[in-house]
Amino acid sequence: LRVLKKQDPALLKQADLTSLRALFLAGEPLDEPTAAWIAGALGKPVIDNYWQTETGWPMLAIPRGVEALPTRLGSPGVPSAGFNLTLRNELTGEPCPPGEKGVLTLDYPLPPGCMSTVWGDDKRFVSTYWSSIPNQQVYSTFDWGVQDEDGYVTILGRTDDVINVAGHRLGTREIEEALSSHAAVAEVAVVGVTDPLKGQAAMAFVVLRDAQAYADTKKRGKLDTELTATVDRQLGAIARPSRVVVVSMLPKTRSGKLLRRAIAALAEGREPGDLPTIEDPAALQQVREALDDGGGK
Numbered sequence: 001l002r003v004l005k006k007q008d009p010a011l012l013k014q015a016d017l018t019s020l021r022a023l024f025l026a027g028e029p030l031d032e033p034t035a036a037w038i039a040g041a042l043g044k045p046v047i048d049n050y051w052q053t054e055t056g057w058p059m060l061a062i063p064r065g066v067e068a069l070p071t072r073l074g075s076p077g078v079p080s081a082g083f084n085l086t087l088r089n090e091l092t093g094e095p096c097p098p099g100e101k102g103v104l105t106l107d108y109p110l111p112p113g114c115m116s117t118v119w120g121d122d123k124r125f126v127s128t129y130w131s132s133i134p135n136q137q138v139y140s141t142f143d144w145g146v147q148d149e150d151g152y153v154t155i156l157g158r159t160d161d162v163i164n165v166a167g168h169r170l171g172t173r174e175i176e177e178a179l180s181s182h183a184a185v186a187e188v189a190v191v192g193v194t195d196p197l198k199g200q201a202a203m204a205f206v207v208l209r210d211a212q213a214y215a216d217t218k219k220r221g222k223l224d225t226e227l228t229a230t231v232d233r234q235l236g237a238i239a240r241p242s243r244v245v246v247v248s249m250l251p252k253t254r255s256g257k258l259l260r261r262a263i264a265a266l267a268e269g270r271e272p273g274d275l276p277t278i279e280d281p282a283a284l285q286q287v288r289e290a291l292d293d294g295g296g297k
Contacts, residue, residue, distance in 0.1 A: 012041045022047050022064065027256040029155040031177040032074030039073070050076035050155055052141060054129075056113035059083045059106070059141070060153050074177065078151040082111035086138070087147050090159070093136040098149040101169065103159055106139040144171050161260055163192030163200040168238050172260065175202050175241065178234040182227055184208055189250050190241065191264035201242040203267050205287060208246060220246075245290050251275075251283040263287055 022045040023038065030048045039046045048071075050060035062069050062077040069078065079085040086095050087102035096102035110116070118125040132140045144156045156162070156171030163170050172190040179188045187207040195201035206227070214220045228240050251259040254277055262272035266288050278284065 017042060017044065020044055025049070026051075028258060029076070029157075029173060030074070031173065031180050033177065033181040035073040045071060046073075047071065048076040050143075050153070054115040055083075055106075055110070056115070057111070059085055059104075060155075072152050075148075075152040075154045078153070085153075087145060087153070088133055088136065088138070091134065093134040093138075096147070098147055101144060101146050101156060101171070103133065104141040104143045104145050104153070104155075105133055105136070106141070108137075108139070110139060158260075161192070163202060165192075165195075165200055165202065165238055166198045170202065170235070170239050172202070174235060175204065175231060175239050178231045178239070179204055179206065179227055179241075181234070182230050184210070184214070184223060185227075187250055189258045189260060189263055191260050191267055193242070193264060193267045195242065202239065204241040204244045205250060205263060205290075206244055206246050207248060207250060211246065211248065214246075245287070247283075247286050247290050249280070249283045249286065251281075251287060252279050253277040254279045259284070266291060 020042070023042060024047045026049065029050070030046070035046050035048070047062060047064065049058040049062075051058040058076070058080050060076040060078065061080050062071055063080070071077070084107040086105050086107065087100075088094060088105050089096055089100075090103050115125075115129075118128070129139050130137055132142070142159045144159050144162050145153050146156060147153045155173065157173040161172045163172065172192065175190040176188045179185055179190070185206055186209045189205045190202050191205075192200040193203050204227070208214060214223050224244050227244055231240050251262055253259065256279075259272070259275060259278060262275055262278075262284060265272040266284070272284065275281075275284070
């Protein structure tokens with residue numbers, strides 16, 4: 001969908017969509033600005049969901065035809081039947097009240113169809129998935145999120161993608177969503193990089209809808225100011241990216257997931273290692289060249 005944002009919206013109107021009842025999504029979490037854009041462009045419901053390979057079924061969803069629940073842009077929905085899902089404080093293990101960020105966990109027993117062990121290594125299954133939350137033996141998804149008073153959960157990113165900026169815990173998806181709300185942005189990835197003063201700082205890699213419109217230095221500088229101001233306005237100055245790097249594509253797996261760890265490694269001057277699932281190695285090379293050229297702020 002983020003790639004489609006680079007195209008002329010009129011193209012969506014050229015096809016006969018009368019037989020399309022809804023758009024169902026998987027892969028990367030759908031941010032609110034992109035969800036609003038595609039729902040408005042198609043004039044159809046956009047149905048997101050959240051699951052893992054290990055669970056075999058969505059943990060969060062809006063079950064169409066089962067419960068007449070409205071969708072909420074930016075949220076994949078509410079816990080699915082059979083999944084005893086709780087957001088827990090990563091330091092205490094206690095359940096989080098509505099509005100407080102925490103780690104998504106599942107209490108046992110897991111529903112049928114979920115991963116039940118690591119083949120030939122039961123101890124590894126327990127130590128990896130069931131032992132990371134303090135004072136609790138619960139399944140950790142290793143995903144960071146927040147739940148509202150009505151039970152809708154918003155995914156904020158992997159726990160290892162949460163960055164610590166001067167003592168403030170920030171989900172990379174929060175910053176990505178703020179940047180995506182700018183009309184010039186088609187796609188964005190935010191990573192945390194080591195900072196000698198703050199501990200970590202956010203760095204943004206942005207794909208523009210029309211890169212030629214910001215080709216000259218003055219326009220590009222104005223855009224950088226607007227992007228950082230957008231983050232300041234929505235999240236506060238603490239979340240402001242230390243640098244915005246413009247690229248024409250972002251490195252992803254063949255299933256469409258952003259390779260944030262690989263991007264972060266390049267941003268810190270490290271090699272990303274072997275990436276057997278990368279869709280297009282040229283995307284990673286472009287990130288490397290953009291960093292070497294000093295592209296962005």
